[in-house]
Amino acid sequence: MQQDSANIPFWRDIRILKILFQVLFIIGIILLALFLYTNMLQGLDDQETELSWDFLFSEAGFDIEEGTYSDPSEEENDSDPSDENLKGFWIGIVNTLRESIEFDPSDTNLKAFWIGIVNTLRVSIVGIFCATIIGFLFGIARLSSNWLISRIAAVYVEIFRNTPLLLQILFWYPLILVLPNVRESINFFDSIFINQRGVFLPSAEPAEGFNTWMWYLLSGIILAILVVIGFAVFRYLSRSRELQQTDRPSFVSNLIFSAKWTAAPIILIVPFLAWFLTPDAPLELSRPELQKFNFVGGIDLTPEFTALLIGLTVYTSAFIAEVVRAGIQSVVKGQREAARSVGLKESQVLRLVVIPQAIQVIVPPLTSQYLNLAKNSSLGIFIAFPDLFQIGKIIIGQTGQSVPTFAMIMTCYLIVSLTTSAFMNWYNRRITRFDSSS
Amino acid sequence: MNENTTNDPIIICEDVHKWFDDFHVLKGITTTFKKGERAVICGPSGSGKSTFIRTINRLEEHQRGTIIVDGIELSNDLRNINLIRQEVGMVFQQFNLFPHLTNIKNITLGPIQVRKMSKKAAEEAALALLERMDIADQAYKYPSEVSGGQQQRVAIARALAMEPKIMLFDEPTSALDPEMISEVLDVMRELAHSGMTMLVVTHEMGFAREVADRVMFFDEGVVVEEAAPADFFDNPQHDRTKLFISQTLQH
Ligand SMILES: Nc1ncnc2c1ncn2[C@@H]1O[C@H](COP(=O)(O)OP(=O)(O)OP(=O)(O)O)[C@@H](O)[C@H]1O
Ligand SMILES: [Mg+2]
Numbered sequence: 001m002q003q004d005s006a007n008i009p010f011w012r013d014i015r016i017l018k019i020l021f022q023v024l025f026i027i028g029i030i031l032l033a034l035f036l037y038t039n040m041l042q043g044l045d046d047q048e049t050e051l052s053w054d055f056l057f058s059e060a061g062f063d064i065e066e067g068t069y070s071d072p073s074e075e076e077n078d079s080d081p082s083d084e085n086l087k088g089f090w091i092g093i094v095n096t097l098r099e100s101i102e103f104d105p106s107d108t109n110l111k112a113f114w115i116g117i118v119n120t121l122r123v124s125i126v127g128i129f130c131a132t133i134i135g136f137l138f139g140i141a142r143l144s145s146n147w148l149i150s151r152i153a154a155v156y157v158e159i160f161r162n163t164p165l166l167l168q169i170l171f172w173y174p175l176i177l178v179l180p181n182v183r184e185s186i187n188f189f190d191s192i193f194i195n196q197r198g199v200f201l202p203s204a205e206p207a208e209g210f211n212t213w214m215w216y217l218l219s220g221i222i223l224a225i226l227v228v229i230g231f232a233v234f235r236y237l238s239r240s241r242e243l244q245q246t247d248r249p250s251f252v253s254n255l256i257f258s259a260k261w262t263a264a265p266i267i268l269i270v271p272f273l274a275w276f277l278t279p280d281a282p283l284e285l286s287r288p289e290l291q292k293f294n295f296v297g298g299i300d301l302t303p304e305f306t307a308l309l310i311g312l313t314v315y316t317s318a319f320i321a322e323v324v325r326a327g328i329q330s331v332v333k334g335q336r337e338a339a340r341s342v343g344l345k346e347s348q349v350l351r352l353v354v355i356p357q358a359i360q361v362i363v364p365p366l367t368s369q370y371l372n373l374a375k376n377s378s379l380g381i382f383i384a385f386p387d388l389f390q391i392g393k394i395i396i397g398q399t400g401q402s403v404p405t406f407a408m409i410m411t412c413y414l415i416v417s418l419t420t421s422a423f424m425n426w427y428n429r430r431i432t433r434f435d436s437s438s
Numbered sequence: 439m440n441e442n443t444t445n446d447p448i449i450i451c452e453d454v455h456k457w458f459d460d461f462h463v464l465k466g467i468t469t470t471f472k473k474g475e476r477a478v479i480c481g482p483s484g485s486g487k488s489t490f491i492r493t494i495n496r497l498e499e500h501q502r503g504t505i506i507v508d509g510i511e512l513s514n515d516l517r518n519i520n521l522i523r524q525e526v527g528m529v530f531q532q533f534n535l536f537p538h539l540t541n542i543k544n545i546t547l548g549p550i551q552v553r554k555m556s557k558k559a560a561e562e563a564a565l566a567l568l569e570r571m572d573i574a575d576q577a578y579k580y581p582s583e584v585s586g587g588q589q590q591r592v593a594i595a596r597a598l599a600m601e602p603k604i605m606l607f608d609e610p611t612s613a614l615d616p617e618m619i620s621e622v623l624d625v626m627r628e629l630a631h632s633g634m635t636m637l638v639v640t641h642e643m644g645f646a647r648e649v650a651d652r653v654m655f656f657d658e659g660v661v662v663e664e665a666a667p668a669d670f671f672d673n674p675q676h677d678r679t680k681l682f683i684s685q686t687l688q689h
Contacts, residue, residue, distance in 0.1 A: 337497050338534035342548035342600055343524040356538045
């Protein structure tokens with residue numbers, strides 16, 4: 001070996017060449033970055049703007065109608081004065097959270113930017129959740145042996161996968177705007193109202209017993225964690241004696257097992273138990289109620305939010321359906337046959353044999369669909385949905401600080417994307433490493 | 439007839455026909471298998487051997503004729519199909535083990551999910567079966583981590599765990615390297631001596647001669663000839679059978 005490397009001239013030595021190319025590549029990148037940076041400074045100079053972050057703390061001067069919590073007690077009608085009387089640690093936390101999404105034109109640009117982030121996250125998270133459920137349903141339906149079901153699924157997928165998302169969003173939005181006006185809302189059980197101002201849903205609001213109840217909950221969670229760890233340690237130690245070193249499940253898999261059998265029941269039971277122990281109801285239902293001009297109380301989804309959510313969900317679910325279908329089809333026929341031949345019912349074949357194998361094929365492309373959905377939410381700008389991108393544009397328009405604002409927007413999308421992929425990669429490793437039926 | 443064979447029929451096939459679209463694969467199979475009988479099915483590629491044994495647990499549907507397994511007729515009644523599948527174990531050429539489950543979980547899946555056995559009882563039974571297959575030390579590995587011969591023995595254990603009355607084997611050694619064939623045949627031989635009713639599609643003529651009560655020769659969807667192994671190999675009646683035997687014994 002020694003002799004070999006001594007004899008090779010450096011321009012033929014793979015090890016040296018590898019390092020050489022990397023060094024050249026890095027130098028290239030630095031030169032490019034320098035060029036872009038001086039170019040940018042030149043441009044800013046021409047526009048006579050100074051690069052500075054001060055604008056973030058100056059008054060925004062514009063209002064945001066979306067996703068901001070409006071305190072009912074601040075409106076002229078104080079229908080529920082009892083709200084004022086609520087006291088306690090947890091009520092304080094809830095109020096702080098609410099204040100963090102209250103917005104007023106006198107707030108700073110930074111606060112406006114934050115509201116944009118919250119709106120982007122809201123529509124993305126709800127969208128990902130709905131698109132996953134609908135996508136799985138249509139993906140499985142497309143493989144159904146029932147001709148009608150599989151045709152319907154195929155038509156759904158092909159229509160929404162093959163038309164531009166922007167077109168779809170611009171199609172849903174006016175559909176909502178031509179819904180009946182507020183007084184003639186479509187009404188479900190006096191709780192859900194749909195009209196041209198959007199969708200109004202009931203919500204749960206903290207009430208008298210909320211503070212006590214939250215303390216019970218916290219104790220329940222701490223108890224659950226202690227029990228899980230204790231049980232896992234016990235099981236790990238007792239199983240180690242029974243089984244040989246190689247057969248022994250790892251401590252982590254013990255932890256997951258014991259979490260399933262102890263934490264889940266505790267977390268389900270404690271809230272109910274605590275509900276009975278607290279003298280006053282911890283939560284109360286707040287239904288949307290028609291006031292002079294609009295509904296008050298509950299949660300309201302603006303037409304912009306609703307249209308963007310429907311657009312993103314429907315479009316992405318069509319892609320997810322294809323991903324799911326490909327995943328299921330990747331499980332070879334022999335697997336189903338073997339499962340049937342031991343007497344499993346069709347639903348068990350799917351749940352115990354096909355899906356656990358398909359999911360390993362599904363997760364990586366599913367991750368890209370999630371990332372696409374989050375990034376596509378920026379199309380909301382076309383229907384004036386005040387997400388990160390839209391608010392960023394307004395701030396640029398008012399302050400001229402395009403470079404820092406764009407840097408912030410990009411950083412936010414990057415953080416969202418990287419967090420999503422990190423989580424999905426972790427999940428993917430988990431399902432490929434552990435045996436999913438334990 | 440072996441010492442375990444009885445006179446009670448357990449599988450009755452009457453004029454069984456099967457088409458794949460307009461391709462006529464089984465052209466009227468009529469035969470009866472008795473409890474404890476060991477039948478070997480052979481014949482050229484594409485003659486319908488696999489298709490025939492797969493109709494017996496409804497992995498393939500037949501279009502004409504009747505099949506009665508352990509007193510239950512195979513029809514479109516889902517309940518009957520599931521009952522029969524619990525009575526009939528199957529071993530495939532490609533093993534078809536579930537790659538996402540450890541070997542022992544492959545075996546306990548059916549007993550726990552279908553027979554509603556407790557996890558503990560199912561695992562004990564599975565370990566006993568693996569012991570019998572001589573691979574108890576492979577229980578907690580994944581199928582991809584063991585050899586082909588060991589995988590096929592896990593697959594046999596998986597089928598046996600359901601305590602079936604009948605075992606179907608579709609070329610269980612054809613995908614194996616030569617040195618692993620005998621370990622699987624040993625297990626099958628042991629199973630035969632335990633009195634299991636077995637239908638085996640195989641080209642292992644030595645195994646057929648030694649273990650079978652009856653050899654059936656399929657060609658183009660019909661049973662051309664069937665006889666006890668001694669008669670079948672030493673005194674074949676039909677030209678096609680003679681040709682097949684001479685070709686098979688060459689290698
Ligand atoms: N799912 C199917 N669809 C259409 N044709 C099929 C299907 N399965 C099998 N066939 C055809 O039916 C015929 C019989 O197949 P079968 O698998 O029963 O043959 P075999 O006797 O088991 O042959 P081999 O020794 O090659 O396994 C073959 O011509 C095959 O191409
Ligand atoms: Mg075959």
